[in-house]
Amino acid sequence: MNLILLGAPGAGKGTQAERLCKELNIPTISTGNILRAAIKNGTPTGLKAKSFMDAGKLVPDEVIIDIITEKLAEDDCKNGFILDGVPRTIAQAEAMEKAGIKIDAVVSIEIADSEIMERMSGRRVCENCGASYHLVAVPPKTSGVCDSCGGKLVQRKDDAPETVKARLEVYHKETEPLKDFYAKRGLLKPVENQPAVAETTQAILHTLGR
Numbered sequence: 001m002n003l004i005l006l007g008a009p010g011a012g013k014g015t016q017a018e019r020l021c022k023e024l025n026i027p028t029i030s031t032g033n034i035l036r037a038a039i040k041n042g043t044p045t046g047l048k049a050k051s052f053m054d055a056g057k058l059v060p061d062e063v064i065i066d067i068i069t070e071k072l073a074e075d076d077c078k079n080g081f082i083l084d085g086v087p088r089t090i091a092q093a094e095a096m097e098k099a100g101i102k103i104d105a106v107v108s109i110e111i112a113d114s115e116i117m118e119r120m121s122g123r124r125v126c127e128n129c130g131a132s133y134h135l136v137a138v139p140p141k142t143s144g145v146c147d148s149c150g151g152k153l154v155q156r157k158d159d160a161p162e163t164v165k166a167r168l169e170v171y172h173k174e175t176e177p178l179k180d181f182y183a184k185r186g187l188l189k190p191v192e193n194q195p196a197v198a199e200t201t202q203a204i205l206h207t208l209g210r
């Protein structure tokens with residue numbers, strides 16, 4: 001199963017991707033996590049991406065296309081993958097098609113902007129492994145500590161309210177047209193966000209026929 005998760009920033013793509021990857025036993029590729037790791041490690045890609053990310057803007061398509069084609073060529077992606085946060089523009093989706101990357105389904109998590117603004121203030125991520133939590137909805141077992149690796153949980157710089165607003169604007173303008181793009185290919189499966197994280201996972205698995 002080659003799956004794309006679409007949705008606004010804060011829709012819960014990262015959280016759902018982590019859960020789906022256990023259910024479906026395929027890896028998740030999150031361009032956001034890859035870019036944050038690149039920034040932390042001070043790589044050339046990280047240096048290129050940082051100013052865009054801090055401002056809530058999209059990183060240039062060519063940087064993303066290089067990351068994704070390299071990653072998908074790795075052995076652990078041979079039996080399927082979940083793409084979290086990519087593609088985010090029509091150009092990225094077209095480049096993936098051109099590279100022969102086959103997609104089986106595109107799940108779009110639907111949620112109102114107002115709910116996202118509320119949610120983002122409680123989001124925390126592990127600075128070590130990138131796992132995501134929410135102070136209320138998905139709290140870690142020990143406050144401030146990642147369940148999976150023991151890393152420190154921090155608030156993302158781009159989760160500040162003004163940056164979230166900018167990211168939502170970018171989403172509606174640049175990423176939402178992908179719904180049409182994939183609907184035309186018969187791949188789009190919209191899923192309404194549910195009050196509980198597990199319910200949204202169930203709704204996604206249901207729409208995928210699992």
Ligand code: AMP
Binds near residue numbers: 167
């Ligand atoms: P995310 O963790 O998916 O919310 O991504 C955080 C930030 O990384 C975004 O606001 C963008 O600046 C950048 N980013 C991640 N994925 C992409 C992508 N596919 N295209 C462009 N920028 C991206």
